Amino acid sequence: MAFKDLVIANRSYRGYDESRRVTREELLAMVDCARLTASSVNQQPLKFRLVCEKETVDRVQSLTQWARGLPELTLPHPGKCPTAFIVICQDTQIDPNKTKYLRDVGIAAQTILLAATEMGLGGCMIGSYSAAGVREALALPEHLSPQLVVAIGKPAETVVLTEAGADGNVAYYRDENDVHYVPKWALEDIVL
Numbered sequence: 001m002a003f004k005d006l007v008i009a010n011r012s013y014r015g016y017d018e019s020r021r022v023t024r025e026e027l028l029a030m031v032d033c034a035r036l037t038a039s040s041v042n043q044q045p046l047k048f049r050l051v052c053e054k055e056t057v058d059r060v061q062s063l064t065q066w067a068r069g070l071p072e073l074t075l076p077h078p079g080k081c082p083t084a085f086i087v088i089c090q091d092t093q094i095d096p097n098k099t100k101y102l103r104d105v106g107i108a109a110q111t112i113l114l115a116a117t118e119m120g121l122g123g124c125m126i127g128s129y130s131a132a133g134v135r136e137a138l139a140l141p142e143h144l145s146p147q148l149v150v151a152i153g154k155p156a157e158t159v160v161l162t163e164a165g166a167d168g169n170v171a172y173y174r175d176e177n178d179v180h181y182v183p184k185w186a187l188e189d190i191v192l
Contacts, residue, residue, distance in 0.1 A: 001118070008161065010113050013122040014066055014180065015080040016153030022084035022121065024052050027152065030115040031086065034108040045094040045101050046108055046147075049138050051085040059137040060085045064149060065128040069172050077178075082123070082151035086112055087134060089144040098145060105147045112150055122155035164189070 001009070027050040034048070051060055061082070067075040076082070088105050090098055113123045126149040134146045157180060164170045164183040172182045 006114060006117055009122075010117040011122065011155075011159035011161075011180075011182065012124040013151075013153070013155040013157060013159065014075040014124060015077060015155070015157035015178075016082045016122075016151075017156040018079060018081060018083060018153075020083060020154035021054075022052055022082075022152050022154075024050055026116075026119060026121070027052060027084055027086055029119070030112045030152070033115040034111045037104075037107045037111050039104050040101055043095055043101070045091050046104055047089045047091050047144055048108075049087040049089060049140065049144075049146075051087065051138070052083070054083075056137065057082070057084060060087070060129075060134060060149065063130045063133040063137060064126045064151075066124070066126065068128055070174065073174070080156055082153035084152040086150045086152060087138065087140075087146050088148045088150065089140065090147050091143060092145055093143045098147070102147070109148055109150050112152075116152055120154070121152055123150055123152045125150055 031048045031050070051057055067073060088108055090101055092098070095101070109125050113125070116123050129149045131146045134149065140146065157178065159180045159182060162181050162183050164185045170183045170185065172180060174180050
């Protein structure tokens with residue numbers, strides 16, 4: 001698959017086929033790609049907690065909030081939850097500054113999702129979650145601070161990219177068939 005096609009296929013999915021379990025080996029392969037990416041001053045403070053056991057996945061799922069742009073919906077729909085998570089943590093023993101490495105977190109998360117897409121899976125970065133609850137549910141030591149939760153699973157929904165409207169509205173939305181639309185600016189609109 002060409003790189004641009006991989007990027008286009010890599011959407012924020014909010015519905016998954018729960019019969020397709022994601023394995024620890026698949027999660028390890030995704031993190032193996034992420035560990036090779038750039039890191040600020042090469043400090044490499046990120047650690048990755050892999051979650052693929054159903055009971056633990058369910059606990060993490062209960063601590064997340066999805067699709068804040070669609071407050072009228074409860075997503076994922078029942079029976080459409082991800083079957084794995086990767087929790088990206090910062091090791092504060094390496095550096096206690098939690099904002100210094102946010103770029104690293106984004107780079108790692110995007111790399112994980114591109115690797116998942118290449119495997120025929122998909123995911124969603126979730127920034128709205130209970131950090132204290134995730135730390136407790138995963139028995140993380142105090143020096144490992146959850147920075148981002150990445151859901152992983154086999155996508156079971158349709159996501160369509162569309163052009164942003166002339167009114168400048170880029171809010172994502174769903175139609176009556178639960179198809180998820182994501183408006184994007186045209187290239188000529190963003191190049192200065």
